[in-house]
Amino acid sequence: MTTTATPIELKPSAHPLPDAERAVLMADPGFGRYFTDHMVTISWTEERGWHDAQLVPFAPLSLSPANMTLHYAQTIFEGLKAYRQQDGSVAVFRPERNARRFRESARRLAMPELPEELFLAALDALVAQEDAWVPEDRETSLYLRPFMFATEAVLGIRPSRAYQFLVIASPAGSYFPAGIRPLSVWVSEDYVRAAPGGTGAAKCGGNYAASMIAQAQAVEQGCDQVVWLDAIERRWIEEMGGMNLYFVHGDRIVTPILSGSLLPGITRHSLLGVAADLGYEASEARVSVHDWRQDCLEGRVTEVFACGTAAVITPVGQVRSARGDWQVGDGQPGPVTLRLRDALLDIQTGRAPDRHGWMRRLGAAPQPPAATPAPATGQPRGVLARSV
Template identity: 70%
Template sequence: MTTPTIELKPSSSLTPAADRERILANPGFGRYFTDHMVTVRWTEGRGWHDAELVPYAPLSMDPANMTLHYAQTIFEGLKAYRRTDGTIATFRPEQNARRFQRSARRLAMPEVPEDLFLGAVDALVRQDGAWVPPAGEESLYIRPFMFATEVGLGVHPAGEFLFMVIASPAGAYFKGGVKPVSVWVSEDYVRAAPGGTGEAKAGGNYASSLLAQAEATARGCDQVVWLDGLERRYIEEMGTNNLFFVYGDRVVTPSFSGSLLAGVTRDSVLAIAADLGYEVAEERISLDDWRRASEDGSLTEVFGCGTAAVITPVGEVHSARGSWKVAGGESGEATMKIRSALLDIQTGAAPDTHGWMRPLD
């Protein structure tokens, strides 16, 4: 089937420039949204159709919409940056498009063609380019997502879907300097198990994480760390971040387990760490390994990585088995070098030797 062309139907009533500038001065994360959105429909037997860029507006939904009952919904997250030369570019959107397809397959949803996904992102960022903050760590966060629109209560894969893209300006994650976070290791709950939906970026995965995150917050911690779903021994993720462990000149991340989300930032960190001369590896790391290596000094740093914060140092670990610090609770040298190198590529301060940035004409 032919990929539809996105029809542009821009708003005649844009956010006043003064109001937009006030928002960009302190956007936070996910609090404000740009003037437009992209919508594309899929119907069984017809495929993708009615691709439009339209004014941002609420949706009307039937109470028997299948997503509300059976959670056929997936999403992605990526960023557009205003580079040092004033141009705008998105970071590795092709990887998000391919992961979106993998998520769709796992949840019995139609796959969005890569050119349609990229075209939708490009169209929205071009139209709302004024919402991309000035050069620096600030960015425009882009949220592509898809959900079932079929109406009915029968349990089966839906025959109608809506693919959308919205965007929200995002401020620097760490204001006033990077601060290490404290984590709570959840041993009562699991994020996902092999054979489940852990490898997909599905809404239900995040709903199931909220109780454990609330537990971490109640214990005075910033984030929750997940163990594997089978043995409850091996480290998987930190909240919505992939984790990295630094042993001197070795940078190690947990290997894929059948329930670990393949992070775009994770893949980028592996490449950048190698560029900087570190030995990189993907291995299984147990909670006992983490504590023992922290105590004997062989583990020198730990950090999480993801789209929102890019890289977040981990300073303290708390669990039912006890508590300990990593790198004396400070941000480590490798963590900050890798973070700086990645941000420099994203913002245009360093050459894009990997061809990761997708410039907008």
């Protein structure tokens, strides 16, 4: 367990959910529906800094109607997973990256930065306490949700002088219980997720609230998800819903380059390394919606997939837009997509060696990560990122 200057006091529940009741929930947990017995909470004030770090029973929060978050949305969060390993232990996937991104989000929203070692200690404490809530199946996990919000009760447009950091956990079932199904997506030209200089690279609640009307539009068009274009030209692919996108072009995979308005996805970053391990050329480049359509119609792009914490990898089969519809490949999950998904899941669940040092095992000394091949940048070979 990581030691910090702010030790986490353990105050476990005297009445955790009985094993039989927990087993019923774990049989079909879905995603984000049920929560474990405990949470970690840490307070921050201008006078005391970070203090009162505790693991306590999961319980409702009491807030003033004048709570600043309710009015000015000073709130950020992260999402990551703990996986049951082959030997029965539990490991968390790349929490150091989440800790770093959490600090970056806090900085962007003028919130205090939680030390990374304290972020990791909070995860360690909660996962160790909730071992029985970590599912066994390869497609399942314990989803961890660290978040922070302003707690000062005052109506004034300025940074709060008090905050609360919490971590809660929820067992997550298979994202594809009936088998992997390609998604249909709607390319939004009416709305944008974020703009340069905005909060797109931060994981803050307001970004997700602003995205819901475009998602509703996608559903009206008979699609599963929305795809965002850049805010300036409405031409360049950015993200799909809350996930990053990848385009498969033969033995190359390409993901839109981080523009300052894209969220730097941790699964996205990991796949650059996994693809290189498997012998693919992985690169980052600007990809236009025009080229996406033409390259699919002419057979240069055979697969497209989205990636993120919840689903790991999700294939995209159909695309709709105001300018026309098209199909990706044969509309079914492709071999590169499935190979990458299996390879990443095998690392996460301990079925493959963790050569990059991505898995944080409870009670184990952190291992130095192996060098990850740097992805190629700029314009890749071919026409994926050519100008329209």
